[in-house]
Amino acid sequence: MRIYGEPVSRLIEEFSRLPGIGGKSAQRLAFYIINLPEERAEALAGAILSAKRNVKYCGVCSSLTDSDPCVICANVKRDAKIIMVVEDPRDMAAYERTREYYGLYHVLHGAISPMHGIGPNDLTIAALLKRLQSAQTDEVIIATNPNVEGEATALYIAKILKPTGIKVTRIAHGVPVGGDLEFVDEVTLSRALEGRREI
Amino acid sequence: MRIYGEPVSRLIEEFSRLPGIGGKSAQRLAFYIINLPEERAEALAGAILSAKRNVKYCGVCSSLTDSDPCVICANVKRDAKIIMVVEDPRDMAAYERTREYYGLYHVLHGAISPMHGIGPNDLTIAALLKRLQSAQTDEVIIATNPNVEGEATALYIAKILKPTGIKVTRIAHGVPVGGDLEFVDEVTLSRALEGRREI
Numbered sequence: 402m403r404i405y406g407e408p409v410s411r412l413i414e415e416f417s418r419l420p421g422i423g424g425k426s427a428q429r430l431a432f433y434i435i436n437l438p439e440e441r442a443e444a445l446a447g448a449i450l451s452a453k454r455n456v457k458y459c460g461v462c463s464s465l466t467d468s469d470p471c472v473i474c475a476n477v478k479r480d481a482k483i484i485m486v487v488e489d490p491r492d493m494a495a496y497e498r499t500r501e502y503y504g505l506y507h508v509l510h511g512a513i514s515p516m517h518g519i520g521p522n523d524l525t526i527a528a529l530l531k532r533l534q535s536a537q538t539d540e541v542i543i544a545t546n547p548n549v550e551g552e553a554t555a556l557y558i559a560k561i562l563k564p565t566g567i568k569v570t571r572i573a574h575g576v577p578v579g580g581d582l583e584f585v586d587e588v589t590l591s592r593a594l595e596g597r598r599e600i
Numbered sequence: 601m602r603i604y605g606e607p608v609s610r611l612i613e614e615f616s617r618l619p620g621i622g623g624k625s626a627q628r629l630a631f632y633i634i635n636l637p638e639e640r641a642e643a644l645a646g647a648i649l650s651a652k653r654n655v656k657y658c659g660v661c662s663s664l665t666d667s668d669p670c671v672i673c674a675n676v677k678r679d680a681k682i683i684m685v686v687e688d689p690r691d692m693a694a695y696e697r698t699r700e701y702y703g704l705y706h707v708l709h710g711a712i713s714p715m716h717g718i719g720p721n722d723l724t725i726a727a728l729l730k731r732l733q734s735a736q737t738d739e740v741i742i743a744t745n746p747n748v749e750g751e752a753t754a755l756y757i758a759k760i761l762k763p764t765g766i767k768v769t770r771i772a773h774g775v776p777v778g779g780d781l782e783f784v785d786e787v788t789l790s791r792a793l794e795g796r797r798e799i
Contacts, residue, residue, distance in 0.1 A: 404696055405655075405689060406666030412651040415644045420632050426620060428690060433619050434648055435655050435664065442652035445614045446645035449633055452611040453641035456604075456634050465634060467605030490604060491627060497603055584624075 409435065461532065463508045463525040464490045473497075473506060480504045482539040486529065486558060488512050488546055492582040496544065499587045501594060504542070507532065512550035513557055519550075521557060529558070533565060540568045542597060547576045559600045570597040608634065660731065662707045662724040663689045672696075672705060679703045681738040685728065685757060687711050687745055695743065703741070706731065711749035712756055720756060728757070732764060739767045746773055 405413075409431055417427035434442055458464070459471035466472070473479060473493075483504030487493050493506045509524040533541070543558055545551035559569045573596025576585050585593075604612075608630055616626035633641055657663070658670035665671070672678060672692075682703030686692050692705045708723040732740070742757055744750035758768045773791035775784050784792075 404670070404672060404693060405664050406670070408647070408651040408654045408666050409664055412647040415647040418640075419629055419644075421625060421628065429620065430618055431651060432664075432690070435651055437652065439652055441617075442648055445618075446648045448607070448611040448614040449641055449645040449648075452607040452630060452634055453636065453638055455607045465604050465608060465631075467607050471603070471605070473603060491631070494603055 459508075462506045463510065463528060464493055464506060478503075482537060483542065484529075484532075484536075484538055484540070485542040485544050487544050487582070488551065488554070489583070492544065492546070495583055495585065496590060496594075499590045499594070501591050504540075507541075509545070509554065512545055512554040514550040514553075524554070526558065526561070530561070533562070533567060538567050540570060542570050542572065542594075543600075544572045544582070544593075546580075546582050547574060548579055548581075555600070569600055571600045572597050658707075661705045662709065662727060663692055663705060677702075681736060682741065683728075683731075683735075683737055683739075684741040684743050686743050687750065687753070691743060691745075703739075708744070708753065711744055711753040713749040713752075723753070725757065725760070729760070732761070732766060737766050739769060741769050741771065743771045 412431040412434060413424075413427045415427075416422055416430045417424055419427075422430070434445070437445075455467050456465050457467070457469060459466045459469055459474055461470045461474040464471050464473070468475070480503050484507050485493075485496065485502065485504055486507045486509060487496070488509050488511060490508055493508060496502050496506075507525065507529050509526065509529075511519055511524050513519060513521055513524070529541075541558075541562060543555040545554045555571050559571070562569050572593040575589055575592040575596055576582065577589075582590075611630040611633060612623075612626045614626075615621055615629045616623055618626075621629070633644070636644075654666050655664050656666070656668060658665045658668055658673055660669045660673040663670050663672070667674070679702050683706050684692075684695065684701065684703055685706045685708060686695070687708050687710060689707055692707060695701050695705075706724065706728050708725065708728075710718055710723050712718060712720055712723070740757075740761060742754040744753045754770050758770075761768050772795050773788060774795055775781060775788060775792045781789070
């Protein structure tokens with residue numbers, strides 16, 4: 402698309418590399434940027450750099466944060482004796498929106514998936530075990546996604562936590578099987594939390 | 601979404617302000633950025649700033665360009681006696697992809713639309729008239745969109761160019777090549793019939 406000049410072509414190319422953005426959308430976004438006031442374009446570019454540079458993983462729960470430990474791990478009002486294991490920070494955000502969970506989290510950053518070459522060592526399971534050794538934990542709630550990978554991960558974690566004697570529960574199958582936690586409504590998420598069972 | 605920390609929340613907010621990107625997509629994009637290598641994030645941010653800062657309008661055809669005049673207006677091999685009037689630089693790009701048009705362009709940056717408060721003075725029609733005074737032009741091809749606004753704009757331009765004596769043409773309406781007659785609307789079918797040619 403040389404006819405627009407190099408800066409526009411480059412922006413279109415950069416946008417089209419983002420997930421879920423095709424060629425037409427990339428073009429539309431690029432033209433939108435060009436017509437923005439300069440300070441708005443600078444705000445967007447700055448937000449990209451700032452997020453990339455200042456976001457790190459929480460040393461306790463492995464969630465994304467700009468402070469270490471993250472605001473949830475640092476919150477003394479939360480029940481540190483309960484840890485909910487989730488695949489992704491977005492799943493944590495989804496449970497936070499229910500306003501019914503006051504324990505801590507542990508973010509795995511994925512699920513065991515032999516199909517995609519993801520094994521237990523690619524997740525933060527070792528960090529979870531280490532965390533459980535030093536912390537006084539009553540219960541580990543496994544809230545991985547209700548799909549094949551999530552279930553496999555839940556069973557795997559339940560198995561390796563068995564010797565510790567810590568109560569391990571799984572959120573109830575009130576969540577639709579085959580779905581993605583991130584898109585489940587708050588009421589369903591709350592029901593699933595209430596109906597959790599020991600595994 | 602304070603739990604992700606300020607930089608991530610700000611990036612999600614900036615993304616969700618872009619056209620066609622909702623809250624979920626913005627969140628997905630933000631997480632994608634955070635997991636990018638730093639140089640890729642910098643490339644995206646740099647492309648945004650560069651496009652915003654270095655892109656200007658061609659002094660001749662009003663298209664977007666980083667050089668003035670743009671590569672098309674500056675190309676001496678193109679037929680400067682024919683000017684195609686389009687609404688948007690993207691329409692120009694669409695005609696360039698045909699590789700069958702070798703004249704120049706004039707970009708209106710919109711179409712006359714009383715509904716949206718866009719009148720002839722909001723477009724580059726005055727610049728077109730000025731351009732025609734100094735250039736030796738044989739034909740002006742009006743390639744505005746085949747909708748109400750595009751047709752109104754075509755008629756308006758044809759009317760004000762009448763006194764100049766320059767030949768003014770409109771791209772043909774008809775059935776799209778590769779389409780299925782069954783799904784073509786009645787107006788288009790009528791236009792295609794009217795515009796039939798001997799073969």
